[in-house]
Amino acid sequence: MTTGNDFDRYTPSEIEKKWQEKWEADGVYKAVDKVEGKENYFHLTMFPYPSGDLHIGHWYQYAPSDAHARFKRMQGYNVMQPQGFDSFGLPAENAAIENGEDPRKWTNININNFRRQFREMGGAYDWDRELATSDPEYYKWNQYFFLKFYKNGIAYREHGLANWCPKDQTTLANEQVKDGLCERCDTVVVKRALPQWFFAITKYADELLNFDQMDWPEQIKTMQTNWIGRSTGTTIGFDVSEFAPGEKIETFTTRIDTVYGVTFVVLAPEHPLVEKLTQPSHKAAVEEYVEQASRQTEIDRTSTEREKTGVETGAYCINPLNGERVPVLVGDYVLATYGTGAVMGVPAHDARDFVFAKKYGLEIRVVVAPPNWDGGELEEAWIPVGTQVNSGEFDGMSSTEGKEAIADKIEAENIGTRTITYHLRDWLISRQRYWGTPIPIIYCDDCGTVPVPEQDLPVILPDNLKFEADGKSPLTKDPDFLNTSCPNCGKDAKRETDTLDTFVCSSWYHLRFASPKHAEVPFDKDEINAWSPVHSYIGGREHAVMHLLYSRFFNKALRDLGFVDFDEPYAKLTNQGMLIKNGKKISKRSNPLNPDPVVEQHGADTLRLYLMFLGPWDQGGDWSDSGINGIRRWLTRIWDISQRDVSVLGETGSDEAEKSLERAAHVATKRILADMEVFKFNTSIAALMEYTSELIRSYDSGDISASSFRSSVERLLLHVAPMAPHVAEELWQRTGHTGSIHLELLPTFDESLTVSDTITLAVQVQGKLRDQIEVAADISQDDAIAQAKAAPNVARHLEGMAIVKEIYVPGRLVNIVVRPAN
Ligand code: ANZ
Ligand code: ZN
Numbered sequence: 011m012t013t014g015n016d017f018d019r020y021t022p023s024e025i026e027k028k029w030q031e032k033w034e035a036d037g038v039y040k041a042v043d044k045v046e047g048k049e050n051y052f053h054l055t056m057f058p059y060p061s062g063d064l065h066i067g068h069w070y071q072y073a074p075s076d077a078h079a080r081f082k083r084m085q086g087y088n089v090m091q092p093q094g095f096d097s098f099g100l101p102a103e104n105a106a107i108e109n110g111e112d113p114r115k116w117t118n119i120n121i122n123n124f125r126r127q128f129r130e131m132g133g134a135y136d137w138d139r140e141l142a143t144s145d146p147e148y149y150k151w152n153q154y155f156f157l158k159f160y161k162n163g164i165a166y167r168e169h170g171l172a173n174w175c176p177k178d179q180t181t182l183a184n185e186q187v188k189d190g191l192c193e194r195c196d197t198v199v200v201k202r203a204l205p206q207w208f209f210a211i212t213k214y215a216d217e218l219l220n221f222d223q224m225d226w227p228e229q230i231k232t233m234q235t236n237w238i239g240r241s242t243g244t245t246i247g248f249d250v251s252e253f254a255p256g257e258k259i260e261t262f263t264t265r266i267d268t269v270y271g272v273t274f275v276v277l278a279p280e281h282p283l284v285e286k287l288t289q290p291s292h293k294a295a296v297e298e299y300v301e302q303a304s305r306q307t308e309i310d311r312t313s314t315e316r317e318k319t320g321v322e323t324g325a326y327c328i329n330p331l332n333g334e335r336v337p338v339l340v341g342d343y344v345l346a347t348y349g350t351g352a353v354m355g356v357p358a359h360d361a362r363d364f365v366f367a368k369k370y371g372l373e374i375r376v377v378v379a380p381p382n383w384d385g386g387e388l389e390e391a392w393i394p395v396g397t398q399v400n401s402g403e404f405d406g407m408s409s410t411e412g413k414e415a416i417a418d419k420i421e422a423e424n425i426g427t428r429t430i431t432y433h434l435r436d437w438l439i440s441r442q443r444y445w446g447t448p449i450p451i452i453y454c455d456d457c458g459t460v461p462v463p464e465q466d467l468p469v470i471l472p473d474n475l476k477f478e479a480d481g482k483s484p485l486t487k488d489p490d491f492l493n494t495s496c497p498n499c500g501k502d503a504k505r506e507t508d509t510l511d512t513f514v515c516s517s518w519y520h521l522r523f524a525s526p527k528h529a530e531v532p533f534d535k536d537e538i539n540a541w542s543p544v545h546s547y548i549g550g551r552e553h554a555v556m557h558l559l560y561s562r563f564f565n566k567a568l569r570d571l572g573f574v575d576f577d578e579p580y581a582k583l584t585n586q587g588m589l590i591k592n593g594k595k596i597s598k599r600s601n602p603l604n605p606d607p608v609v610e611q612h613g614a615d616t617l618r619l620y621l622m623f624l625g626p627w628d629q630g631g632d633w634s635d636s637g638i639n640g641i642r643r644w645l646t647r648i649w650d651i652s653q654r655d656v657s658v659l660g661e662t663g664s665d666e667a668e669k670s671l672e673r674a675a676h677v678a679t680k681r682i683l684a685d686m687e688v689f690k691f692n693t694s695i696a697a698l699m700e701y702t703s704e705l706i707r708s709y710d711s712g713d714i715s716a717s718s719f720r721s722s723v724e725r726l727l728l729h730v731a732p733m734a735p736h737v738a739e740e741l742w743q744r745t746g747h748t749g750s751i752h753l754e755l756l757p758t759f760d761e762s763l764t765v766s767d768t769i770t771l772a773v774q775v776q777g778k779l780r781d782q783i784e785v786a787a788d789i790s791q792d793d794a795i796a797q798a799k800a801a802p803n804v805a806r807h808l809e810g811m812a813i814v815k816e817i818y819v820p821g822r823l824v825n826i827v828v829r830p831a832n
Contacts, residue, residue: 020649022613041090051087053079056549060120064127080732092139143515150468151532174202179481225582239433246426248327262349271377279303280346289324303342364391446509454496454503517564547580587630615734622691659716667713674704679759772823798824
């Protein structure tokens, strides 16, 4: 008994823009700091770098995330979902060099594009809080925090070896070097000695290993833990005063139990003692070796696949434990940046040292004996624990004991100390690029390094400079920027021309969202406290040891300076998966997919739903052009069923039909609430699709009442609303509601109504039948007993009694054995 369509067809283009404008005009998504009776919920998705257009990968990140924010709103939270732009960075500058486009203009065009597309997506963003990191109102605070860090010893400048990308002509943080290549352009990264600015993230290494109370994916916590790479060991010095008066080679080892087996010591090629120790007879060979090493990547140098190589310096050092004189070598497998940049060589107990010693004819002395060792030569290095031998007073101890006893002796005799070493290096923040935050430092011949006074901030990044492909930042060539006077003595002085790593911008932007307009402070403490820490943070796994680690460090540094009261920036983290097409990552150049034509053809709602339906969001999905039609058809069915003629239905329906629709409703709600909470959009949609079919079947049967039909449609639309906000809003209004559906609460469910079959249980007290209860057929023992005890006539008989025993015979009865309570 379907009625004909007396309503128009579902035409997304006719409704989406209309609602976007209305929501904006009505301020539906504005967040205020306090709403009576509501809990605040800060939902944030990592803000984008505005390069060109919002591509489909952005959609895959932002649309489902937006659905989750909307879901939280409709659960009754006071949600803040802001949006902004991480707008400093190299692509803008490269566009300037390649096409002569002004970076600021280029960036602003892109931001406008992104903003428009975020709107077209139907994002529930509070645009009053928008920020762009390339605005002076924002980067002023980067400079401000830099100065605070500087004054508190968290920012410092050091001449050191930095990762240098020859193509991008800039230094890189360790985190930005992937397998020895520049993370951005895949060029082999080399080392360069340059004075650079650092943030002392290593001060927080231990605290950063603590993930208590953080609801983060295990994978990310493991990646951060490994990246921080805490090692406990011993630092011990080998005297070289015979060759360099007063000098010692400090080595770091995790195996001090093997110290009596040291037969050589190896310096990193960049170690400062290399030059001093190299004897004239060995000079040519060492210099050539060092030269070669400088052209190797760190990854190659430390690859466990690769044989260790080395060259003798001609110098010797003294093992402080046994007084032995062993040769000093230079080897490129030793990294200058780890530990002390020098290692003790123990061929008997390190696999690569073993091969190395064989090759160079060095002694292999066993000091940790394997079980039942016959005293003969080893076939390969013995790495596990064993018994100390050839180790003086420590002979006979287990190597585990030996490790402690030897460390004790070393500390007692002041020849070394127990040490904790981290793989984590301080964060190198200088970039020799233009499009970033100028570092607020002035160099004066008389006063040295002088911070720009706070009241002079921001140090403005000059516009309209000339860009040339000579790899040099135009800041270094702009006299107006470069030349200034010393804030201290007033003499002519020069500005720092390096800019800050853009990861500084993204380390605290979430805080600024709480107080986006403040001109006098970076953020207001009360305002940030109302929203912190970010309740739900969404973004890609690729940020595990960069942005996500930097932000945690920044938060702790800000806490120690009194800016925030909490320890961690992001309470809960969720990583979305990757969207692929034809098995390949979608990328602008090689595998493009532009969302705009899809939106034009099918509407934003269809695209949103399609992306959410592709598969488990955290695992990513495979795009197919045909799949999207299925979603479109489903939305059309929703469109149609919602607007059916109710007058053909009676005031009451058949018992069976009413019950079955009611059950479908409660089952759907139960599933959707649980799944949306944990970002399982695909299964939520599947539940909604089933519910849609049930609703259509019920209507077509004509056996349901008008009122249940109406409330079922309502339920359907409320569940659709977070995922497909436009069509849900349109149908909400068309079915006679006023006010936005996005200000409504989600439907609830009744557990007992979700079960299909019920059974009757007899309830006995002391073996006497006292009541009968109707329960779900698949009720658990605990629930059966709990419901039995709550039955009125049973409860009466339990009064004043202590329970001795509870017996449940599944499907039949509950018996409760009692005795009088004393
Ligand atoms: C002597 C020794 C004997 C070692 C032995 C191992 C086995 P993790 O666990 O990563 O901290 N090492 C120290 N500094 C190094 C550097 N700058 N470059 C390359 N290797 C370095 O590793 C600590 C071990 O790595 C140290 O313990 C040292 O070798 C080496 F049977 O010292 B061992
Ligand atoms: Zn001065």
